[in-house]
Amino acid sequence: xxxxxxxxxxxxxxxxxxxxxxxxxxxxxxxxxxxxxxxxxxxxxxxxxxxxxxxxxxxxxxxxxxxxxxxxxxxxxxxxxxxxxxxxxxxxxxxxxxxxxxxxxxxxxxxxxxxxxxxxxxxxxxxxxxxxxxxxxxxxxxxxxxxxxxxxxxxxxxxxxxxxxxxxxxxxxxxxxxxxxxxxxxxx
Numbered sequence: 001x002x003x004x005x006x007x008x009x010x011x012x013x014x015x016x017x018x019x020x021x022x023x024x025x026x027x028x029x030x031x032x033x034x035x036x037x038x039x040x041x042x043x044x045x046x047x048x049x050x051x052x053x054x055x056x057x058x059x060x061x062x063x064x065x066x067x068x069x070x071x072x073x074x075x076x077x078x079x080x081x082x083x084x085x086x087x088x089x090x091x092x093x094x095x096x097x098x099x100x101x102x103x104x105x106x107x108x109x110x111x112x113x114x115x116x117x118x119x120x121x122x123x124x125x126x127x128x129x130x131x132x133x134x135x136x137x138x139x140x141x142x143x144x145x146x147x148x149x150x151x152x153x154x155x156x157x158x159x160x161x162x163x164x165x166x167x168x169x170x171x172x173x174x175x176x177x178x179x180x181x182x183x184x185x186x187x188x
Contacts, residue, residue, distance in 0.1 A: 007037055007045035017054060024054065030067055032057055032074065063087065099166050100125055106169035107176060117176075124175050129162055132175070139182035 010028075014021045027033040028044060033054055035044035046054075053074065060070045060080070064087050072078045104125045108118045127135070140157050149157060163175050181187050 005048045007047055008051070010044050010046070013046045013051060013054065016051065017058070019054070019058065027054070027057060027067075030071075032067060032071055064091070096166055103167050103169045103172045107172040110169065110173060111176070120179065121172060121176050124179050125163070125167065125172050127163075132163060135179065135182060139188070143188055 008016070010021055010024055013019075014024055017024075024033065025044075028035060033046075033050060036047040036050050037045040039045060056074070057070055060073060060083075061067075063084065065073070065083060069078075069083045069087075073080055073083055104122050107113075107121050107125075111117060111121070113121060124132075144157070163171055167175075
C-alpha cells in the first residue's frame with residue numbers, strides 16, 4: 001500500500017476527480033470501485049490504483065456502458081474492444097433512427113404537412129424495403145394485371161425504387177409523392 005501513495009478519503013477522491021461523493025459511493029456500493037481499505041470508523045479509503053480504476057469507470061460510463069458492462073470489463077470477463085463493438089452497433093442504429101427522424105421532419109416541414117400527411121410520411125419512411133416493394137408491386141399488378149410483359153419490361157417493372165436506410169429529406173419526399181400517386185385511383 002505504501003507504494004500506491006497515501007490513502008485518500010472519499011471526499012479527497014471527489015475533489016481530485018471532480019466527481020460527486022454520492023457517485024463514488026454508489027459505484028463503490030455497486031462493487032465497481034471497491035475501497036483499498038476502511039478506517040476503524042468504517043470510512044472508505046482509496047489509493048492511487050483506485051483513482052486510476054475510477055478514471056476508467058468514468059471513461060467507460062461516458063462512452064455509454066452500463067454498470068454491468070463496466071464490471072465485466074474491470075473483472076476481465078470481456079475486453080473494452082468487445083464491449084465497445086456492441087455499443088458501437090447500438091449507437092449506429094440510434095444514429096440511423098435519428099437521421100430517419102430528421103429526414104421525415106424535414107420532409108414534413110418542406111411539404112407544410114398536416115397531421116394526416118405527417119402520419120403518412122412517417123409510415124412510409126418506416127416501411128421495410130419489402131413493404132415498399134409490395135406497395136409498388138400491388139400498384140403494378142392492379143394497373144398492368146393480365147399483361148405479359150417482355151423480359152425487358154418485366155425487369156423494369158420489378159426494379160421498384162428503393163428508399164435507403166439513411167434517406168435524405170428529398171428521398172423521403174419522393175417516396176411520399178410515389179405513395180400518393182400509386183394510391184390515387186385517378187392515377188391508376
